[in-house]
Amino acid sequence: MSWKKGIVTRFHSNMADVIDTETKEKLSCVLRGKFKMQKIRPIVGDFVEYTTDESDTGKIENILERKNILYRPSIANIDQIILVTTLKSPCVDNLIIDKFLIQAEKENMDVIIVVNKTDLLVTQEEKLILENFRAIYEDMYTVIPVCSKTGENIDKLKIFLKDKISTMAGMSGVGKSSLLNFVNPGLKLKVGDISDRLQRGKHTTTYSELMQFDFGGFIADTPGFANMELINFNADKLKNFFPEFSYFGAYCAFSDCSHIHEPNCAVKDAVENDEISLSRYNNYKKIYSDLKTRNSGGKKYD
Ligand SMILES: Nc1nc2c(ncn2[C@@H]2O[C@H](COP(=O)(O)OP(=O)(O)O)[C@@H](O)[C@H]2O)c(=O)[nH]1
Ligand SMILES: [Mg+2]
Ligand SMILES: [Zn+2]
Known part of the structure; x- marks a missing residue:
C-alpha cells in the first residue's frame, strides 16, 4: 500500500x-x-x-518532522505571521505592535505587517501617520497597507499567502476576518465577532483549524499570540528580539550592553542619529523596565 x-x-x-x-x-x-x-x-x-x-x-x-510549533493555539509548520493592524478605528499603539513582533521574533517566524482600513486615512495628517509607520517598520519587515472595503493591495497580500501556512495576529477589531473574507470570499468568516474562534461544545477541547485558500495555502482560524503579555520573558534577552539592535550592538563598549544605561552604547548613538527609530527604542526601554519590575516581584505588569 x-x-x-x-x-x-x-x-x-x-x-x-x-x-x-x-x-x-x-x-x-x-x-x-x-x-x-x-x-x-x-x-x-x-x-x-x-x-x-x-x-x-x-x-x-x-x-513528519516539524519545522516549528506555535502554542495556544497549537499549530505546526507555520511559514509566516500576518500581523494585522490599523492606524485609525482603532488606532493601535506601536507598543502593542512591538510586543507582537517580539513574540514572533522569539519564535523565529517571518512577519508581514498588514495595515488595514487605509480608506479611513484621508487627511494629509492621517497619510503622514501611515508614512511614519512605514518608516519605523519597513527596514525590518514587509509592510502592506490594505483595505478590506476597497480591496486596495489585496492582490499583493495574496501573493504572500499563496501556498504558505500562515497565522494571523492582531487586536480585535482591526479587520482580520474582513480581510480573509476579501482574500477568499468562500471562507465566510463572521465580521465583528470578538472571539475569532470557532465555537465548539463547551466540554470539548477547542483546537485551532486550518482553512484552505482556493488559490492555495492555509490560514489558521484562530489568531496567534492572543495573550499580549510577554510571558516568561527574560528582560536581559529582550534586545535579541529587536533585529535592528544586533548590527549596532556589536559596537557597544560592553559586550553584554543592555542599551539602557551603559556608557558608549552604539545602539543609543544610533537612536540619536536616527538610524534606529526612537519609537522602537522607547518601547524597548518600557518593556525592559516592565519585565525587570515584574521579575523582581514588584509592581505587576498590566
Ligand atoms: N472602514 C473600514 N472598516 C473596516 C475595514 N475592514 C474591516 N472593517 C470593519 O472593522 C470592524 C471589525 O472587523 P473584523 O473583520 O471583525 O475584525 P477582527 O476582529 O480583526 O476580525 C467591522 O465593523 C468591519 O466592518 C476596512 O478596510 N475599512
Ligand atoms: Mg474576527
Ligand atoms: Zn548598547
Missing part, C-alpha cells in the same frame, strides 16, 4: 481531517495504534503520511 502525503487541518472526535498535498482532497483519518501507545498525536499543521483502503477513512502512518 503506498503512502500518501497530506496536512492535518482539523481534529474532531479523535479523527483528523487530512488534506492531500497533491490532490487537495480532504479525508478523515484515524491514528495508527502505535501513536496512542507512544502518546504521540499530530497537531494541526502537521505533515503526515497516510494510507487508504476501501473505507472512507484513512490511517495516519507517520508524522
Whole structure:
C-alpha cells in the first residue's frame, strides 16, 4: 500500500481531517495504534503520511518532522505571521505592535505587517501617520497597507499567502476576518465577532483549524499570540528580539550592553542619529523596565 502525503487541518472526535498535498482532497483519518501507545498525536499543521483502503477513512502512518510549533493555539509548520493592524478605528499603539513582533521574533517566524482600513486615512495628517509607520517598520519587515472595503493591495497580500501556512495576529477589531473574507470570499468568516474562534461544545477541547485558500495555502482560524503579555520573558534577552539592535550592538563598549544605561552604547548613538527609530527604542526601554519590575516581584505588569 503506498503512502500518501497530506496536512492535518482539523481534529474532531479523535479523527483528523487530512488534506492531500497533491490532490487537495480532504479525508478523515484515524491514528495508527502505535501513536496512542507512544502518546504521540499530530497537531494541526502537521505533515503526515497516510494510507487508504476501501473505507472512507484513512490511517495516519507517520508524522513528519516539524519545522516549528506555535502554542495556544497549537499549530505546526507555520511559514509566516500576518500581523494585522490599523492606524485609525482603532488606532493601535506601536507598543502593542512591538510586543507582537517580539513574540514572533522569539519564535523565529517571518512577519508581514498588514495595515488595514487605509480608506479611513484621508487627511494629509492621517497619510503622514501611515508614512511614519512605514518608516519605523519597513527596514525590518514587509509592510502592506490594505483595505478590506476597497480591496486596495489585496492582490499583493495574496501573493504572500499563496501556498504558505500562515497565522494571523492582531487586536480585535482591526479587520482580520474582513480581510480573509476579501482574500477568499468562500471562507465566510463572521465580521465583528470578538472571539475569532470557532465555537465548539463547551466540554470539548477547542483546537485551532486550518482553512484552505482556493488559490492555495492555509490560514489558521484562530489568531496567534492572543495573550499580549510577554510571558516568561527574560528582560536581559529582550534586545535579541529587536533585529535592528544586533548590527549596532556589536559596537557597544560592553559586550553584554543592555542599551539602557551603559556608557558608549552604539545602539543609543544610533537612536540619536536616527538610524534606529526612537519609537522602537522607547518601547524597548518600557518593556525592559516592565519585565525587570515584574521579575523582581514588584509592581505587576498590566
Ligand atoms: N472602514 C473600514 N472598516 C473596516 C475595514 N475592514 C474591516 N472593517 C470593519 O472593522 C470592524 C471589525 O472587523 P473584523 O473583520 O471583525 O475584525 P477582527 O476582529 O480583526 O476580525 C467591522 O465593523 C468591519 O466592518 C476596512 O478596510 N475599512
Ligand atoms: Mg474576527
Ligand atoms: Zn548598547
